[in-house]
Amino acid sequence: MFLKDLGQVLRKNIREYGMYIALFVIMAYFTVATDGIFISSRNISNLLNQTGYIAVLAVGMTLVIVIRHIDLSVGFLAGFLGAVAAIALEFWNLPVYVVIPMTLALGTLAGLITAYPVAQLGIPSFVASLAGWLIYRGALLLVTASTGTIIIQDEAFNAIGNGYIPDIFPNIGFLPKVHKLTLIIGLIGIILFIINAINSRKKKQAYHFEVLPMNIFIFQLVFVSVLIGLITWVLSGYNGLSWTVVIVLIVVALYHFVTTQTVLGRHIYAIGGNPEAAELSGISVKDLTFIVFGSMGMLSALSGILFASRLQSATTQAGTLFELDAIAAAYIGGVSAAGGVGKVTGSLIGALVYMSLTSGMNLMNVDIAYQYVVRGAVLAFAVIFDVATRKRV
Amino acid sequence: MVPLLEMRNITKTFPGVKALDKVSFSVHEGEIHGLVGENGAGKSTLMKVLSGVYPHGTYTGDILLRGELQAFRGINDSERAGIAIIYQELALVPEMTVYENIFLGHEIHRGLAIDWNETIKRADEMLRRVGLDVNPESKVKDLGVGKQQLVEIAKALHRDVKILIMDEPTAALNEEDSANLLNLLREQRNHGVTCILISHKLREVIEIADTVTVLRDGKTICTLDSKAGEVSEPVLIKHMVGREISNIYPPREHHPADEVVFEVRNWNAYHPQLERDILKDVHFNVRKGEIVGFAGLMGSGRTELALSLFGNPEGYHVSGEVFLHGKQMHFRHPKEAIKAGVAYMTEDRKGNGLILIQDVKQNITLANLREISRRGVMDNNAEIQVATEYKDSLNIRTPSIEQQVGNLSGGNQQKVCLGKWLFVKPDVLILDEPTRGIDVGAKYEIYTIMNRLVEEGMSIIMISSELPEILGMSDRVYIVSGGKIVGELPVEEATQEIIMDLATDY
Structure with missing residues (x-):
């Protein structure tokens, strides 16, 4: 009975759950193939930190693709702004609390500049952002020309990409060597998730909307709780939550809220669904294009900060191919190229799938040539799967 | 055989x-x-x-x-x-x-x-x-x-x-x-x-x-x-x-007030891509509680007129004066027109009316999210209430308000469109071919709703290529041809022959 229900629910929502299942399978496979090294606290922690700078780009790219555009400039924009941040810190001796807002503001400005020809003049975003790709690549080379790689000394800045949140009661005897604040945050997360799920279920029932059968609902609650619990446990066994993960979670939570609960989010998806209808419904497509590209620019800056901080330096090659990784992550995460469909949480999972492949294959010493082939195959499979399951509805 | x-x-x-x-x-x-x-x-x-x-x-x-x-x-x-x-x-x-x-x-x-x-x-x-x-x-x-x-x-x-x-x-x-x-x-x-x-x-x-x-x-x-x-x-x-409908048009008992709600004077529009004038010196007015029919041939400029007045999303070069409740207006975007109380329901519901991949409730509330949100955050319960209300009052036949609009029949899609514009609660509602491609039963329902709306004091501008519809529903008829108003008739004096004669006379 339970298995039959489960099968039915899975089949009905295969599009939504497909990614989670894929992520699970990939992680399970690498865990077995690497004798458990993959799932070790240290590796998972590293994996999440590496995913950070792609994940924030994928979140922004989700919205860009939802409104039927693309932004190719984000990779080198991130690289360039990372270098700007490094120069501001090292050569201009600006404090970190000035440098970060400044870099984010510059990123937003850059996004608005990309949006201008797209929104105002109707130039295809592919072309406009390709121009940006070239310009920022040149700009990155230009600012690093005299110095080459810029080493960043600022400890606060470097902690963003390498540091961990502090622990509380690090020295009491209870659970030694375990990061207790991380555990507590994980627990809070589980509780919030359960309360939220029960509330939303009650609300839906009150309106006689379709809900999951009770046994499946409980299974879903337990499954997700165990998953969050496991990840928290694994992370707290190493250094706990890193600042990168905290930042990514905040960004995803914020964008998830905006896309699902606000008027702004509704407008964005309306434009993606039918721009002409949205315009005639009083939504300014032009304004929204500026907002979405502006947010993309800001997240590019954040990505650049995360990356420079992780490497503790700004390099001449920073940001190379980030844009394509972010686009791939968004597509793996279920964003539709036709516009109007895609979730930021999906893109986060997409980014995790993508980076898990890299991490796992690195652990297995797979040749880089094969790694590209595998990643390409996974992307193709994900998109084909998405289209095939969409048609059934 | x-x-x-x-x-x-x-x-x-x-x-x-x-x-x-x-x-x-x-x-x-x-x-x-x-x-x-x-x-x-x-x-x-x-x-x-x-x-x-x-x-x-x-x-x-x-x-x-x-x-x-x-x-x-x-x-x-x-x-x-x-x-x-x-x-x-x-x-x-x-x-x-x-x-x-x-x-x-x-x-x-x-x-x-x-x-x-x-x-x-x-x-x-x-x-x-x-x-x-x-x-x-x-x-x-x-x-x-x-x-x-x-x-x-x-x-x-x-x-x-x-x-x-x-x-x-x-x-x-x-x-x-x-x-x-x-x-x-x-x-x-x-x-x-x-x-x-x-x-x-x-x-x-x-x-x-x-x-x-x-x-x-x-x-x-x-x-x-x-x-x-x-x-x-x-x-x-x-x-x-499966039943007899004795009359295709529900009985009309409009009592338009003398008060002019919407007035357009000397309205001109130039199409920059086609490089020609598409509207020339258009004058018309609409009274409170009145259905004004706009008759004319395809391409006579009726839709262009409506769009140019509704915030001009096509970017024509326009000139002239628009008055709403006697106050001069300059709508630079549909959102300004909507805010002032003017709504436009398109002739092409699938093309630029509905978001087919979204559900009934999202489509109904789209043009007035302000009313069901607080400081930009959606009130999901209010949205469900609003959508249910319009689903019931317009008799939209759908299994659920969470049904994708693309799965509904033409008549029900049209009602969703109408619901969207009614939720805006406009004073002036422009309906462009409101019954195109929908069946007799749904047509009758839409006509009945239109009559109810004008009784409640709304003013309706109805653009239609079906002359019987113009004659059956309007209080007054304007005839448009070649981007100009070529005639104005009270419905009692209008016949299909007179209208066609004016509409084809350039």
């Missing part, structure tokens, strides 16, 4: 819905066979079964051509058997020329290369056969809808078609083009082409069809013979809706 086409006991089910339930349908050679029924009655599904869009095996029942059993696996099979279908939405490539379109997919080869000279020559012959006088080298996008329809027919005819199926061919045509098209069908019948005509315009069906089959709720209700005098509008409507 063996019928040319016979469909026996066709049953087709979709998940949860029986779209066709043992439908039988037979067509004799050389006749024009009308197929009528409300939206969702199963007409389009039946034709998709016939044309192989739903391949053999996905339905039960038999299709026989001249008594021989057929098993179409796709459109190619049915085309080979001489069946051609022309959909409501035309399947032409706008950027290609007329002759390229006519032979698209059936190019004339000489070796590997296409023989363009022969193509143009043959295209010319086809165009003459359908009575279309255009240069075959002109691009399709430069032709009007009526001419595009003829190109579609030429495209079908050159393949030596035996059965021509036309799905709502005149829905987007004005009266003159419709008449031409119907004449052409008669001519083709004399050439031995059998035609199946699906149409909501019953007068047209009555005028032209030899036989009429009525479908209702996925079942064949009856097949009537025109020559035996069995076909008339009341009879068809009775069979279609």
